Amino acid sequence: MKDLTSWAIISITLTFLIGPFIIIIFAGASAGEALAFPPDGLSLKWYLKVFTIESFRQSFILSMGLAIFGTLAALLLGVPAAYALNRYDLPGAETIRTIVASPIIVPGIIVGLALLRYLVIPTGFTVTLALFLAHTALVLPYAVRVVSSSLNNLRSDMEEAAVLLGCTRLQAFTKVVLPNIQGGVLAAFILGFVTSFNQVPVSLFLSGPGVKTLPIDMLAYMEITYDPSVAALSALLAFMSLAIVFVAERLLGFSRYV
Template structure:
């Protein structure tokens, strides 16, 4: 018995309300003309979106988050691409255990990872807050880099690379001339996934942030502890638009869904 079109439409509508409803509430709360974060809005105004750019702590934490997202992801790719190549191309003893170890940051809750890094990395070694955040973000992004690039390598025929080796190309040369151009889309997809994940990271950054060095999500939490105006909602809208825009462009030009 096929479900009726009315029931199907109702289920789809309820699902969309559940998924999109919170975003609509935040957008309307950010557009309020009032002075308090509330829904429904008290009139409509863009003043809170303008105020976001005047808050100095938001500007500083934005650049910190951008630095961590860009360079942390690049570091993860520098380590992850060779690791993915080794996993995909060589019969490594204990490869399953290695993949599980690499994926552990995805399995273990972020709060536990953040607490462990604080207790056993930052406190004993005296690492600066920025260095600890950088290492933590790179470590968290590494599993995404390995998994996405491994998937791209597994979809690339091995005989193409072997043909380059037979024709006299070195292993390193065959990688950059044959393999890299064919997995470039997967590497870019891994970079975008890592960037978005790092930029929006909360649990680990919550433990490792400190005075004067906070990522943007943590700064937003701290701001709400003292100020209850709609500027945080406006900033949340801008971040959501940025994340959705990046993923949309990645899907449009790279076929992002093929890799993740």
């Protein structure tokens, strides 16, 4: 009876988690002209149509650029910050960690509105630059937390030994610390990339005419067209995210860092 109850709970949980994904896959494979489930027959035409929609191609390129370069910028800031917080007894270190984590804690709508009102409007930044800065800020907490986790697992005496053998602090960091935490850095990059690419609330406030990330473009497309192409694109993006996380888990042991 106990095993039966356990299997029932697991089945309900998996249905709750995977069910929407399955619905989207089949809705995108509908042979009909309107988004519906169960689908009116099966066809791959909507999956193929996704690649012919110009706005989707443009917004996909923008989202990829923001996710890649925003995450790299966050790592350039986050790796030294994580190192300083981990290796030095800084005054107010816990307060600094809380401030760094604030983009995760504060709802995205509030972050987006604040950035629009107090960063974009007063400075006159372009939409693309504003999105880049916002995505970098949103990914930064993940970079600091994941890299900090890697540093916690790295013995500090290895670095001290390198210094005693003649390395400067910078050389010890680049030759000893960085190679030993590269798995954590790559894990932070992957987590930041997926987070940035799928980001909606902040991007919704900062997008402008002709400049939209892919999730925002999908929302705008659904306002005027209710065909299954959005479901097909959603399924493709879900597969992409799952593939990235699966490869990261196989190569890096992604779950050790998050």
